[in-house]
Structures are given as C-alpha cells and as structure tokens.
Amino acid sequence: xxxxxxxxxxxLEMERDQLRSAADLASFAAEHGLRLTFGAxxxxxxxxxxxxxxxxxxxxxxxxxxxxxxxxxERRLSRAPLRLALGADGSAVVxxxxxLGGLDALVARMAADIAGAVxxxxxxxxxxxxxxxxxxxxxxxxPAGRSRWCTMALCGSRNKMRQYRART
Numbered sequence: 001x002x003x004x005x006x007x008x009x010x011x012l013e014m015e016r017d018q019l020r021s022a023a024d025l026a027s028f029a030a031e032h033g034l035r036l037t038f039g040a041x042x043x044x045x046x047x048x049x050x051x052x053x054x055x056x057x058x059x060x061x062x063x064x065x066x067x068x069x070x071x072x073x074e075r076r077l078s079r080a081p082l083r084l085a086l087g088a089d090g091s092a093v094v095x096x097x098x099x100l101g102g103l104d105a106l107v108a109r110m111a112a113d114i115a116g117a118v119x120x121x122x123x124x125x126x127x128x129x130x131x132x133x134x135x136x137x138x139x140x141x142x143p144a145g146r147s148r149w150c151t152m153a154l155c156g157s158r159n160k161m162r163q164y165r166a167r168t
Contacts (some may be wrong), residue, residue, distance in 0.1 A: 001113055001139075002109060002110050002113050003053055003057075003113060003137075004126060004138075005028075006049075006053065006110065006139050007128070008136060009050065012134060012135055013121050014132060017034070019043065019047065019050075022039055022040055025038045025042065028098050029106055032109070033106060034109060035107060036101060036103075036105055037102060038102055039102075039147055042055045042103040046103060049072060051069070052068075053073070053110075053137075054075045054128050055128075056069070056073065056139060057126050057128040058122075060125070060126060060140075061127045061147075064092075066084070076103075076107050077107065079104050080095060080096065080100065080104045080108035080111055081100075081107075082094050082097065082111055082115065082165055083095060083096075083098070092117065092130065094115045096108030096109050096111075096112055099135055108130075124141070125139055125140040127139075127144055127148075128147055131149065131150075132166075134154075134155050136150040136155075138150045140149075
C-alpha cells in the first residue's frame with residue numbers, strides 16, 4: 001500500500017530518510033507508477049503529511065491522533081479530490097481526479113488507496129509500531145488484530161525486557 005510505503009521511507013532507528021530532495025520524492029512516486037514532478041516546498045509538505053499518516057496508523061493501535069496531525073491530513077486531503085470511475089462492465093473504482101499533478105496527485109492516489117482499504121476492512125489493520133524508536137508502519141496480521149509491535153522478535157522483545165527489568 002502506498003501509505004505504508006511512504007510512511008516507511010524514514011527509518012527512525014537508523015536515522016535514515018529516503019526522501020531528502022524533490023528528486024527523491026519523484027523517484028518514490030515513479031516506483032509506484034506515478035510520473036510526477038515536485039518542488040522543494042512539496043518535499044516539506046510530504047514529510048509533514050508522512051508523519052501525520054504515521055500518527056493515524058498509530059491511532060489504529062489505540063492512541064488518539066494528535067490534533068495537529070489531523071489538521072495536516074485535512075488540509076492536504078482537501079486539495080486532492082477523488083472521483084468515481086465507472087467501467088463498461090458496470091464496475092466502479094475510486095480514483096484521483098484526472099487533472100491533478102505533483103503532490104496533489106500523489107496524495108489523491110493515497111486517498112484512493114485508503115478509501116479502498118476502508119471498504120475492504122483492512123485500513124484499521126495498518127498500524128505504526130508502538131516503540132517510539134521505531135514507529136515502522138506494518139500490516140497487523142494477528143487473528144484478533146491487536147498487535148502493537150512491527151515484530152515481536154525485535155520491538156516486542158525489547159519492550160518485554162524493559163518491563164521485566166522495571167519489575168526486578
């Protein structure tokens with residue numbers, strides 16, 4: 001999912017960000033089938049949007065979305081309209097409006113992906129790891145949908161060890 005891929009362009013533990021320039025952002029879009037151009041202002045906006053998306057994914061694990069993140073998402077999504085396209089066979093798909101370019105086109109594509117995930121029931125399973133040093137966005141495949149860690153082997157084990165040490 002494009003939202004997950006965008007959120008994971010930064011690795012907090014390793015302090016590596018794949019989006020350091022407008023050219024990096026254009027490459028990211030191209031990897032997802034979007035031939036778009038971006039300016040320096042677009043990069044700053046997409047980084048802010050990325051963190052707001054991560055906050056929403058963290059909310060899927062039971063943490064409220066910060067008001068500032070909600071405002072960022074509302075502002076960006078309002079400039080990225082979607083349309084319902086009907087196929088000759090009667091099928092329907094939500095997709096970005098045809099006249100969008102740059103950041104608006106990228107955000108609209110993510111909005112269409114989110115709409116599809118809401119419809120198929122998978123949106124709330126896209127979560128951000130509860131570890132503050134990680135916050136990796138992952139798809140919760142646990143049967144009950146209550147996973148809090150990107151991997152139990154790494155972040156989950158670290159948390160359990162911290163809790164154990166705090167008790168002893």
